[in-house]
Amino acid sequence: MSKANYYLQTPRKHEVTSFDRELVLGFLKEMVRIREFESRAEEQTLAGNVVGGIHLAIGHEAVAVGVMQALRREDYVTGPHRGHHLVLAKGSDMKNVMAELLGKATGISGGRGGSMHMADAETGLLGVNGIVGASIVIATGAAFSAKYLGQDRVAVAFFGDGGSNKGQFHESLNMASILDLPAIYVCENNEFAVETAVSYSTGVDNIAERGSSYRMPGIIVDGLDVLDVYVAAKEARQRAVQDSRPTLIEAKTYRFKGHSIGDKEDYRTKEEVQERMKSDPIFKLKHRLEEAGWLSEQQWNELKSEVDREVETAVQFALNSPLPSAATALHHVYAKEMF
Amino acid sequence: MREITFASAFAEAVHEEMDRDPTIFVLGTDIRIRGGHFGQLKDIGQTFGPKRVVDSPISEAAMVGLSLGAAMTGLRPICDLNFEDFYLGAMDEVVNQIAKVRYKFNGQFKCPLVIRASSGAARATGPQHSQMLEAWFAHVPGLIVVAPSTAEDAKGMLKTALRGEDPVIFSFHKMLGNMKGPVPDGDYTTPFGQANIVKPGTDVTIAAYSIMVPKSLQAARELEKEGISAEVVDLRTIVPLDVNTVAESVKKTKRLVIAHEAYKFGGMGAEIAAQIGEAVFDYLDAPIVRVGSKHAAIPVSPVLQEQITPGKAEVVAAVQSVMEGVVRV
């Protein structure tokens, strides 16, 4: 791929059969894992077992899976407050992710972080983040690091449409452009920041167009189509490692659930949500696989029950895990305990 | 021992450490040729080249955020923010991100980085180029905060910072930059959390840091003429804070004055006074008195600035008041 300056790419439709069958079946399973995890996380929240608020990523599955499947394990990822799908898709063990939501010692952040502060040094997840915009600067630094150390590695920042209005977004994209960093900026545009519509809050029609200010391609993908996301992310990764140039990807998706659990959703109608759920990324892919003759009902049922078992195991693990020891509350403030 | 300036000692540490450790890089504005606004890192751009001495756009949030991402992934950034006042464009990165990254992720990541900025008032530096924010940083768990006053400590403490595993806020007072002091040859480090008695005395303790150390020493010399023997303690690091050395000194002198250029209201002096009260109240023969800036922005006009920021005279007056047992505030 050539060194690319700004251009705007609109969504592309790829034939499912132009990909490896096992690969696409894997995408499907990953998306179902996230969906089921999120459903159980909601259930556990309503049951009062989750400590702190959570933001469900139902509707965002194809973005996480499409991007992560295009990455290598050693690539770095940061994400925002809505991030369970990113943590899972990057490869963390579901048991420890669920345990983190329940504030248990076996959680991936030892119960200190909860939903919005999960990280996994094993998978290159440099953290999801409670602060909108923060993921963007941190991934920029990881991309700097990869280039400095001459590693074949990229860093990906996920953030929302709301996050793209933060100064950190603009400072980072400019920095990545002038320093030629192997970074990929993935905006999950789900049309809302809490209740605020992107059409109101954002001074461009497509967030991808903001790439034009920073000499980087602005790639719009259908965030409900995992294949479109995957191809765009593969190309962006190649641009990052071969040309050391950043890419801005805008994944147009939709949040099927409230901003957080308990959101009354007065800013949109139930009908609107129902209508949009017809484009459910999981059922769309399932349908295309069936049409291609790549997925039988039996295979689907097997996939579903395998996932159900994994998620159930994770829930039981989390419920049965010990709480953090109170004596550890002051650990990890500094390298050595000081206070 | 050879005598060099505080700024040269700082730059020497950067040179030597960059020679030693290839993962150290400098990110700053106007850094590669000019060596930063004050030329504090002149020649390092020439020596180490653009890969390791990186000119940044004026993007404080991205500078500090980039430094964090780099520190989490194997590098050791020195982020030069130019003026301490410019932290305010990166406060989210400092407070919400850098300070908490080790803790919130349960020790999975460390954050070995140094942020250097020029602090304090110089001639006519005015409201937005004169601030001392160390009390803000001290209030945030996870940050190390250092404010050395001598060339020797500037070098030794930067080396400690660059060999440690925690984020370090390095307060470099503008008026210290050109001050000369003895600096040992060869490699050495200065530990964090150890105050230094820079002048022994018997009648009163003056605990100070940064620019108020040389000013307190001047005050102590003047007080000597009045027959008052002041012990001057240079705290050197704000976090970790060595209150023990101050407490031991107070046990001997029975009196304490705390001096910093940052605002007196809500400043480090309040914390130190409270800790001394908790530790050695029974030894005190007089109320603890604090010296710090009055509560206004730092005005440009030197006539007005002098009204706001403390100097030798304020330290002398504070000592006189605790000696008399009459506290004038």
Ligand SMILES: Cc1ncc(C[n+]2csc(CCOP(=O)(O)OP(=O)(O)O)c2C)c(N)n1
């Ligand atoms: C700096 C900051 N401001 C405000 C918030 C509160 N907040 C949390 S999520 C959110 C909406 C973010 O919208 P978007 O970036 O589009 O992500 P989405 O929730 O849609 O996934 C807001 C305002 C925050 N966490 N951080």
Ligand SMILES: [Mg+2]
């Ligand atoms: Mg949104």
